[in-house]
Amino acid sequence: MNSCPHSSLRNLPTLAALLLGLSSGLTALELSAAPTNIPSAATRFTDNDNGTVTDHLTGVIWLKNANCTETVGGVNKSAGVLAWDNALAWTAALDNGSCGLTDGSTASQWRLPNRKELQSLIDHGVSNPALPAGHPFTRVQSHYYWSSTTFALGANGAWGVNLTDGNRYAGGATFILYVWPVRQQANILIEQAKVANGLFWAAP
Known part of the structure; x- marks a missing residue:
């Protein structure tokens, strides 16, 4: 499976770092350094x-596993990976008692x-997986994970993110990728950031 490297994102501080500055009332242009x-x-x-x-x-609640x-x-997920439609269905059916959940959640949450x-x-700054050191998640795969975001230039495609290095990937919905559910809406303010000469700015 070929990835779609996004060179402007390499060697960036985590997006969460930029989001932290924005949540403090700063705009991306006002951040003069990381x-x-x-x-x-x-x-x-x-x-x-x-x-x-x-x-x-971000306010997101993630499945720990x-x-x-x-x-x-x-939906059988014994192999870990699913096509996009099955990933959507499997995730929507997740509830208390599944996958180690004792949170009282119900299907569709x-x-x-x-x-x-x-x-x-x-x-x-890290890889395999490209997650912050000391994170509490289990069974993270250094591979592609599905997102719910469809690919604007393709009728039957969606975006994925490679947990090996953080690269994005746009592929056909029939491809099989890993699945990592969330609940509760996040407060994501920007799509990505770029860095040049120590300055942050919002991507166009």
Whole structure:
């Protein structure tokens, strides 16, 4: 499977770092250097001891198990990977009692993360997986994960994010990728950021 490297995102601080500055009332143009108050994984993430992890930087609640292989809603996920339509159906059927969940959640409360939510996890300073050191997630695969974001230039495609290095990928919905559900809406303010001469600015 070929990835679609996005060179402008290489060697960037995590998107979450930029989001942290924006949440403090700064615009991207006002950040003259990489934020120094980036929260560590220990303070950014809370393991809720119920099969979920809260990301306090974005407000997203993630399934702690990033590769649950249980059959949910009649969708067999024993191989870990699913085509996009099956990924949507499997995620929507997820509820309390599945995949280690004891959070009281019900079917339809879980969904695929959008592309921005997946990218907000990425730490471009590490790889395999490209997640912040000390993160509390389990069974994270250094491979592609589906997002709910469709590919605008293709009728039957969607975006994925490679957890090996954080690269984005746009592929056919029949391809099989990993699935990592979320619930609760995130507060993602930008799609991506670029860095030049130490300055941040919002991508066009």
